[in-house]
Amino acid sequence: MFYNLRLVYITTKDKAEAKSIGKKLVKENLAACVNIIDGMETIYRWEEEIVEDTEAILIAKTPYHNVQNLTDRVKDLHSYECPCIISLQLTEQEGNEEYQKWLLKNSQKQEIDYEVEDL
Template sequence: MENSQGRDILVVTTTVGSPADAHKLARTILQRRLAACVQLEEGLTSFYRWEGRELEDPEVRLTIKTLPGCAGALQALFGEQHPYELPQFLAQRMQASEAYYDWARGEVSLPEDPRDTLGL
């Protein structure tokens, strides 16, 4: 199901603890055709609270370019494949150029269920 804006791209970010985990997750996302592109950024340090403790850990950010209709399937994949107990799933709609949207639309397989957008 196409979105009402016509050329919306959904950009999802998540983080993992190692380049190997990032590569594995990125490849799985692409193999399942849930994104047109996944970018990896190494060299991040995250400061956060978890289970009552303050922590500092190296992380790799994944920036996933997909279509809004893939949000639910992507969250389900995180539930199966993401190495973290509580994966970051931050999503933002962005307007794409017509050419970029057409390319992304050609690379992504939208799930059958139109409710898969998670309201994004």
């Protein structure tokens, strides 16, 4: 069964910012679940300088139809001028179908009971 789900990869300045953004995304039903990975080392170019820093990764799990609203919301909440927000398409969605249904149900503005046959 294909559910058109996405993992949205977001980097933040620290765990506190990742947690703040993540809680809002889940509360506003823009993501069913988020994961936070703290202490990522990053090297990037900014304004012609090479920068080394530590960041936190925020991974949001959401259906495709939420990606643009999620992106807009993260940009509103984020401290960076140009935050990394990248949607990764899940091309082969094998795995726990019940979890995928849960993810869809918990990423909606309204409560909807999905049956496998309906999706």
